[in-house]
Each structure stands twice: as structure tokens, then as C-alpha cells.
Amino acid sequence: MADNILASPAALGAEWLAHRFDEATGTIRFVDYDRQTRAAVPFLTDDHLPRRDFRSMTRDEARAIGQTAPVHFIFHSGFCCSTLLAACLDRPGLASGLSEPVILNDIVGWRMRGAPPEAIGPLLADALRLLGRPFPGDQAAVVKPSNVVNGLAAAMLVIQPQARAIVMHAPLDDFLTSIAKKGLDGRRWVRELFVKLRAEGRVQALGFTDLDFLGQTDLQIAAMAWLAQQSLFSSLILGAPGRVRTLDSAAFMAAPDAALRHAAAHFGLTLDPAELAQILAGPLQRNSKDGARYSAADRAADYDASRAAHGDEIAKVTLWAQEVARAVGIETTLGAPLIAQ
DSSP states (O other): OOEEEOSOGGGOOTTEEEEEEETTTTEEEEEEOOHHHHHTSSSSSTTTSOOOOEEEEEHHHHTTSOOOSOEEEEEEOSSSSHHHHHHHHBBTTTBEEEESOHHHHHHHHHHHTTOOHHHHHHHHHHHHHHHOOOOTTOSOEEEEOOGGGGGGHHHHHHHSTTOOEEEEEOOHHHHHHHHHHTHHHHHHHHHHHHHHHHHTTOSGGGSOOHHHHHTSOHHHHHHHHHHHHHHHHHHHHHHSTTTEEEEEHHHHHHOHHHHHHHHHHHTTOOOOHHHHHHHHHTGGGBOTTTOOBOOHHHHHHHHHHHHHHHHHHHHHHHHHHHHHHHHHTOOSSOSSBSSOO
């Protein structure tokens, strides 16, 4: 891949995505991806995007690039339809959706590898400013970070004081069902998530030692990761009153029209009825990961099949995790719902 220094930072168009932070050189790599290319993939990661030459810019040069619109966030627990919500809002004239931009993961990785704490905030501010450049005519940029970025969510809301957030999460039994449904890949993914949460000090308050965790099953570890994220989300709501709303995947799938109307309003987006109808007939009828036809009924059938195969384990771990939550004071139902319950 080419590493050419961009000649005119101030003239950089919105199609140039701030894609990676190179900690070795302290530079930011930009890649030219138009709207159609971004919309064709579920995540803005190297695994999904086509390979293109990148262009590098020093952070001092990058500061010549200004934010052009508000940035809002979709934080999430994983396996909760957050990719689908981001895809629904990614429409010309409405918002530019950015699903799991890697530059934010790079910042988390640098932080975990021992970056000076005082360096993280300025770098995060640079990244969010650069992501706040939606395509021309769009009302805002809606960023859905990977859930490994959740530990920086509170800082992101401080850095972007106009930003609002929707926290998407799955009910505990749905989350466990998703992990079981994905087999080895799901169980490995959730253990990797647990390790990252432990590194951030998020699981230590659950009342178990590392030796205890080693003795727990995959779904017990999944439940611990879910509880740790619930605790983080509760703190986020308390720390930014009025700016954070929550939406669980079951509520979203049960009333997608209401969820989308309320999401648009929360983000200050104008969503007309005709456009809402197009979204309901488009992204909501496809699998957000691979684009195949996939309705709410298809999703329910998949979950029913997984519960039939793993129901006993899911039920037992759900009850056990609820007892753990009561013991350590974690709310299993988040407040500030986007849709009135």
C-alpha cells in the first residue's frame, strides 16, 4: 500500500475516510471510499473494505481539516441490531453512517499497549473531528464504534458536547442465544471481549477471582461480559443526562418504525414519512452483515432454533447471571429508553 503524504489537507473531501492511526509514525491514514463502497460492507474494516492505496497525514496537518456536521453515536453490546440501525440511518440527505471505523479501535489498542494517558484525549478528539465529515447534504455523521471502544464512550461525549447517543443492547437471554447460535466463533468472540473488558477493569467488580472465571463455561463468561457492559452503560446514562437513550434489540424489531422515528428525533435528523417507508422496505428486510433477504420473522426463527438446541444452558446461565446482578447491584434493565415502555 502506498504511503504518500497528502498535499492539501484543507481540501480533503468527505470521501477520504480517516481510516487508521499509525502509532509508529504518529500519522493518520486516509483512504478514498465513496458512499456506495462504504454502504456495501457491514463494517469499515480492512477485512471488509476493498484494498486501496492510503495517504498519510501528520496530526498537525490533519488539524487543518474541520468538522462539518454534528457527530452522534450508537454504542452497543454486540449482537443487538446496532449494525442494522446504523445502516437504516445511512441515507443521502439524512446521515452518513460509519460502522466500526478502525481508527477508533487503533486508539483503544494504543491505549492498552501503554500509551501515555494524557495523549489519548487529544488523539480521540482528532479522530472524532475527522469522522464528523459526512457526505455533502447529510445532516450528521452517525458513528457506531466497535464495542471494544465502549470504555471511551464517556470521553467521546465530553469531547463532542453536541453529540447524542443511543445505547443498543440485547436482553440477556437473547445475547446468550446469539453467542450459542454462532458456535465456536461466537464463544471465542465473547471470550476475547471478556479479556478486553478485564483489561479495562470492567469485570473485577462482579465478585469473582480470575481463578473463578477460569472455571466458568463459555456462556457464563458471555453473561459476565454482558453484565460488565450493562454497568458501563448505566454509568454513561448517569453521566450525560438527556443525551443518552437506550434501545434493546427486541424493542427495535417489534416496532422498527417507532424506533427509527425516535432515533432520528434524538439525533436531530429530519426523517420524512416517505423516507421512513423506504427504510422499512429496504434495510429492515435484509441481513445487515451480508445483505441477504432477512426479515424479522427469519430472525425470530433463527433464535427459536438456537434456543431449541441450547435452551437448557441458556436458561440456567440467565438465572445465575440475574442472581449475580442482584448481588453486585447491576441493573439488568437500562433506563432512559428511546421508546416509552
